[in-house]
Amino acid sequence: MKVLVPVKRVIDYNVKVRVKPDQSDVDLANVKMSMNPFDEIAVEEAVRLKEAGTAEEVIAVTIGPEKAQDQLRQALAMGADRAILIETTETVEPLSVAKLLAKVCEEESPQLVVMGKQAIDDDCNQTGQMLAALMGWPQGTFASAVTKEGDKLHVTREIDGGLQTVALNLPAVVTTDLRLNEPRYASLPNIMKAKKKPLDKKSPSDYGVEITARLKTLKVTEPPKREAGIKVGSVADLVEKLKNEAGVL
Amino acid sequence: MPNIISRRDLDFLLYEMLDAESLTQKPLYAEHSREVFDQIMETAEKLGENVFQPIAALTDREEPVFNNGRTILPEETKEALDAYVEAGFPAMSFPEDLGGLQLPYLISQGVGATMGAANGNVSGYMMLTGAAARLIIAHGSDEQIARFATPMIEGRWFGTMCLSEPQAGSSLADIRTKAERREDGTYKITGNKMWISGGEHDLSENIVHMVLAKVPGGPAGVKGISLYIVPKFIPDADGNPGERNDVVLAGLNHKMGNRATVNTVLNFGDKGGATGWLVGEEGMGLAAMFHMMNEARIAVGLGAASTAYTGYLHALAYAKDRKQGRALDDKNPENPMVPIIEHADVKRMLLQQKAYAEGAVALCLTGARMIDDEKTAEDEAEKAHLNLLLELLTPVMKSWPSEFGPRANDQAIQVHGGYGYTRDYPVERLYRDNRLNPIHEGTKGIQGLDLLGRKVVMKEGAAMKALDAEIRKTLDEASGLEAVAAHADTLKAYWEKLAATTMQMAGQAAKAGPKAYLANATIYLDAFGHVVVAWIWLRQAIVAARAMEAGTGEQNFYRGKLQACRYFFAYELPSVTPMLELLATLDTTCMEMDEAWF
Numbered sequence: 001m002k003v004l005v006p007v008k009r010v011i012d013y014n015v016k017v018r019v020k021p022d023q024s025d026v027d028l029a030n031v032k033m034s035m036n037p038f039d040e041i042a043v044e045e046a047v048r049l050k051e052a053g054t055a056e057e058v059i060a061v062t063i064g065p066e067k068a069q070d071q072l073r074q075a076l077a078m079g080a081d082r083a084i085l086i087e088t089t090e091t092v093e094p095l096s097v098a099k100l101l102a103k104v105c106e107e108e109s110p111q112l113v114v115m116g117k118q119a120i121d122d123d124c125n126q127t128g129q130m131l132a133a134l135m136g137w138p139q140g141t142f143a144s145a146v147t148k149e150g151d152k153l154h155v156t157r158e159i160d161g162g163l164q165t166v167a168l169n170l171p172a173v174v175t176t177d178l179r180l181n182e183p184r185y186a187s188l189p190n191i192m193k194a195k196k197k198p199l200d201k202k203s204p205s206d207y208g209v210e211i212t213a214r215l216k217t218l219k220v221t222e223p224p225k226r227e228a229g230i231k232v233g234s235v236a237d238l239v240e241k242l243k244n245e246a247g248v249l
Numbered sequence: 250m251p252n253i254i255s256r257r258d259l260d261f262l263l264y265e266m267l268d269a270e271s272l273t274q275k276p277l278y279a280e281h282s283r284e285v286f287d288q289i290m291e292t293a294e295k296l297g298e299n300v301f302q303p304i305a306a307l308t309d310r311e312e313p314v315f316n317n318g319r320t321i322l323p324e325e326t327k328e329a330l331d332a333y334v335e336a337g338f339p340a341m342s343f344p345e346d347l348g349g350l351q352l353p354y355l356i357s358q359g360v361g362a363t364m365g366a367a368n369g370n371v372s373g374y375m376m377l378t379g380a381a382a383r384l385i386i387a388h389g390s391d392e393q394i395a396r397f398a399t400p401m402i403e404g405r406w407f408g409t410m411c412l413s414e415p416q417a418g419s420s421l422a423d424i425r426t427k428a429e430r431r432e433d434g435t436y437k438i439t440g441n442k443m444w445i446s447g448g449e450h451d452l453s454e455n456i457v458h459m460v461l462a463k464v465p466g467g468p469a470g471v472k473g474i475s476l477y478i479v480p481k482f483i484p485d486a487d488g489n490p491g492e493r494n495d496v497v498l499a500g501l502n503h504k505m506g507n508r509a510t511v512n513t514v515l516n517f518g519d520k521g522g523a524t525g526w527l528v529g530e531e532g533m534g535l536a537a538m539f540h541m542m543n544e545a546r547i548a549v550g551l552g553a554a555s556t557a558y559t560g561y562l563h564a565l566a567y568a569k570d571r572k573q574g575r576a577l578d579d580k581n582p583e584n585p586m587v588p589i590i591e592h593a594d595v596k597r598m599l600l601q602q603k604a605y606a607e608g609a610v611a612l613c614l615t616g617a618r619m620i621d622d623e624k625t626a627e628d629e630a631e632k633a634h635l636n637l638l639l640e641l642l643t644p645v646m647k648s649w650p651s652e653f654g655p656r657a658n659d660q661a662i663q664v665h666g667g668y669g670y671t672r673d674y675p676v677e678r679l680y681r682d683n684r685l686n687p688i689h690e691g692t693k694g695i696q697g698l699d700l701l702g703r704k705v706v707m708k709e710g711a712a713m714k715a716l717d718a719e720i721r722k723t724l725d726e727a728s729g730l731e732a733v734a735a736h737a738d739t740l741k742a743y744w745e746k747l748a749a750t751t752m753q754m755a756g757q758a759a760k761a762g763p764k765a766y767l768a769n770a771t772i773y774l775d776a777f778g779h780v781v782v783a784w785i786w787l788r789q790a791i792v793a794a795r796a797m798e799a800g801t802g803e804q805n806f807y808r809g810k811l812q813a814c815r816y817f818f819a820y821e822l823p824s825v826t827p828m829l830e831l832l833a834t835l836d837t838t839c840m841e842m843d844e845a846w847f
Contacts, residue, residue, distance in 0.1 A: 014251075030803045032256070073284055074291070185295055188337035188350055191288045192280070 038116025297367030381408025439518030448513030506681025554609030
């Protein structure tokens with residue numbers, strides 16, 4: 001089985017995000033960037049499938065600037081076999097990403113795509129579902145357990161009411177939730193080995209996909225500051241304020 | 250990273266100041282690249298953040314326990330070290346043909362700073378192990394390397410340094426442990442060793458003790474000292490730990506801090522004699538040990554520096570968060586209280602910590618880069634120059650961070666006020682941990698004697714000339730930069746005054762005798778250290794000033810560097826003047842104080 005793992009370069013989860021003074025976007029200059037944590041979980045899951053003998057090859061793919069190679073190298077150091085960088089400096093929206101990934105799927109014919117359920121920068125939570133729809137493949141989203149049973153993939157999903165296990169025909173798309181696994185550290189010998197693993201560079205035009213943004217960002221602002229509360233003198237005051245000021249009664 | 254160490258600052262030091270990338274041009278490190286270095290630092294950062302730092306309070310609280318000849322440690326200690334070994338760190342700076350990753354020493358010290366700041370007393374086991382393996386590689390036979398060093402490079406076995414004895418700490422010439430040659434070429438080792446870090450535990454499959462001992466009938470003093478490998482378990486024919494050697498845990502030392510590194514009293518030969526293998530030749534033990542100790546001393550300095558660093562970051566975070574009082578010109582009690590970082594005195598305490606911690610890390614990493622340059626130097630003159638610099642700066646790199654690192658931790662407590670004095674905050678633990686560093690691997694007093702008695706005068710002052718050339722290079726670089734030119738003039742004046750004082754002292758030495766010449770060697774060490782760190786701060790400021798001119802963004806980061814440099818030159822460097830005045834007279838007040846007058 002061949003497994004494809006899309007990964008995204010995002011602002012590091014430890015960084016306090018700042019808005020640019022002109023409110024056009026968040027400020028990414030000189031900010032630490034990392035692999036989306038949900039994608040790290042996806043890489044880990046794919047590598048475990050390979051270690052268990054369920055998968056033969058793990059391919060990491062990303063769409064982003066040249067520096068997104070760093071995240072591919074990390075995936076390679078964690079155990080992926082090869083990587084594809086689709087290079088662009090444009091902001092790519094989920095549908096464009098899904099279309100590009102669909103082209104990669106056509107070319108590589110993976111049996112399984114494992115990816116993060118969402119990226120921690122825009123929190124869209126759309127790409128995996130869109131990819132499944134474009135390919136006409138079954139999807140198992142928010143996975144907290146994945147096992148192969150015969151020719152089916154059993155995916156345990158975290159849903160509002162608890163856990164739901166679905167059996168998917170392959171090929172399929174799985175998106176990962178936090179509790180699926182704990183990603184390994186890239187070990188030093190594997191970091192060195194990763195340097196020699198193949199990394200193909202492509203561009204969106206190689207796949208004939210138009211990536212123009214369909215959304216226009218009007219402005220980006222910080223959440224409003226929480227203001228200090230007030231003390232009320234009596235219950236009557238409280239009720240009065242709830243009624244007339246807050247308008248909740 | 251949560252208040253462990255600033256990765257931004259480490260990147261500044263490694264790449265902007267010390268140009269680690271240029272090391273990949275050298276054949277020895279050609280396999281590597283910036284990307285590899287970054288990923289390794291990334292793994293170190295994650296391990297520090299997720300594994301080492303979270304257990305630091307626990308490994309302090311649950312002190313090692315002596316139980317029937319064994320050491321009981323919290324299981325988290327082993328889990329952390331297993332993760333470190335699994336990630337492949339123990340092999341990082343060893344040569345490829347020995348199974349190492351042949352990383353520059355500089356990068357391994359970048360990792361060391363990160364682990365040291367996260368939890369230096371757990372990573373301490375690995376520092377000792379690396380040092381023991383290096384010692385065998387430098388002086389042992391091929392067979393000894395394969396048998397004992399390889400498992401340590403792989404992180405399966407740990408190592409120790411057995412130098413001190415109950416009656417012989419700094420005074421190594423007076424050790425009594427005996428080594429008697431047996432017919433099969435091994436030696437029978439008998440004696441007691443004291444202050445042995447990592448002397449007994451179940452953290453690794455085997456423990457390789459590097460033991461100093463004397464062959465009976467040999468020369469007195471240091472010339473009679475030889476070095477032996479004494480494993481806890483004697484390796485069998487397949488190289489696996491076999492028969493238990495006669496090394497017995499006699500007790501544990503209960504320490505103020507640094508508790509996760511168990512400190513032991515070991516008895517060799519209680520049951521008839523421990524088996525040891527001679528490393529190199531008889532009588533060469535101390536020379537061999539010192540070869541290794543130079544790197545170990547830089548590592549101690551870096552440990553002190555990184556412990557100061559994490560304390561500083563904790564204090565900084567606390568000061569931004571804690572609200573107390575109002576601005577001194579704000580008389581309105583209705584106004585909200587301000588974060589304490591707005592008070593000038595708190596800023597002073599934070600700047601002091603920043604100047605000490607960042608200065609100390611920069612100093613040690615500069616030394617690490619020199620080690621790489623020495624290893625890869627293409628001509629003999631360059632090699633000799635770097636060797637002289639390292640000889641001279643090693644006592645400074647060991648002791649300046651060890652002296653001023655704990656002072657930074659002291660100020661971190663002060664910033665926290667009463668909370669800092671409780672165990673609910675980590676700063677009191679960091680202070681206790683760091684207080685070890687002026688004591689072990691050669692006390693501060695010993696470092697002073699080494700600097701003034703040996704290094705400054707070696708080869709007719711050749712090491713001082715080597716440093717003079719380096720400092721002048723920096724002064725030239727600074728001269729065209731408006732932001733730092735005044736600091737360059739100041740440094741020049743202090744360096745020349747230090748050199749002149751050194752000459753004055755040496756000039757009186759013949760008449761006054763070595764006792765008087767060396768009586769204030771520790772003060773000389775402090776003065777010398779401050780001038781060297783001023784040089785290191787100027788070097789950082791030059792890089793920052795150029796980056797500001799180039800407008801590379803991150804102005805706040807570089808401004809911080811320039812301000813800390815300004816602080817060091819205005820608040821710290823002047824303390825050198827009265828020290829030099831005292832030193833120049835070879836003052837004998839302390840030396841002449843009679844025991845009976847106390």
